[in-house]
Amino acid sequence: MSELNLILMGPPGAGKGTQAERLVDDFDLPYYATGDILRAAIAEGTELGKEAQPIVEAGDLVPDELMIGVIMERFDTPEAEDGFILDGFPRTVGQAEALDEALDRRGRSLTAALLIDAPAEEVIRRLSGRRICVKNGHVYHVENDPPKTEGVCDQDGSRLIQRDDDKPETIKRRLSVYREQTEPLIDWYDQRGALRRFDGSRPPDEVHSHIRATLATLALEAEL
Ligand code: ADP
Ligand code: ADP
16 A cells, blocks of 8 residues: 555544544544644633633534644645555545545545544543643543553653543533534545444554454455
């Protein structure tokens, strides 16, 4: 396979970021997580950050035009020539259409849409206990995957925080936004033959090896 163009889909808390960290190590691909990009913009107080902040805090979706702009400017960088991993984008049919067109125009195509799914009660438990490092967004869980020292990132020693939108009321809102606006994308990618499903309620190592096996099969098929 000459390129590996992947998107990660699934409800908030399903484990997209956790798996992305592993896939980035496996394949040495650039990783674009729109949530991380927005949180950085909010922390820096950029124009994008100012516009996004109230929307992200409410658990709603930032307008398509803004998000499409954020992703498109990253596509044409040399680091994304051999592929990319998108996490959290697309989240609406409008964003998926824009991605499709952008890839088309560049003579590229999506390798797969990886759907990591998990039941609502499990994602609520995960989001409530999630902690991230302020510097690079490395992900932990207070029970499932605690850091060696409480409140400190194992990887870069920075402080761990709870995201503002990982509070109970906002979690509920984000799940309903996911059901209404993002779930329709599952059929959208399925109809295009790009969807691959993974049981996100399994332990992280298992989910990871399932994804690896699926990508290996796709690579073999591409060579036939
Ligand atoms: P997403 O990017 O889909 O929102 P994360 O990767 O940030 O999800 O994971 C959400 C929370 O669940 C984190 O606290 C993470 O440590 C934990 N987690 C991720 N994958 C699993 C898993 N397979 N089993 C149990 N907990 C997990
Ligand atoms: P999670 O990992 O829990 O699924 P993200 O970190 O991907 O959440 O996103 C956090 C928030 O950033 C979303 O709730 C939304 O407000 C905003 N956001 C991220 N990506 C997009 C997108 N593609 N379109 C619109 N809003 C987005």
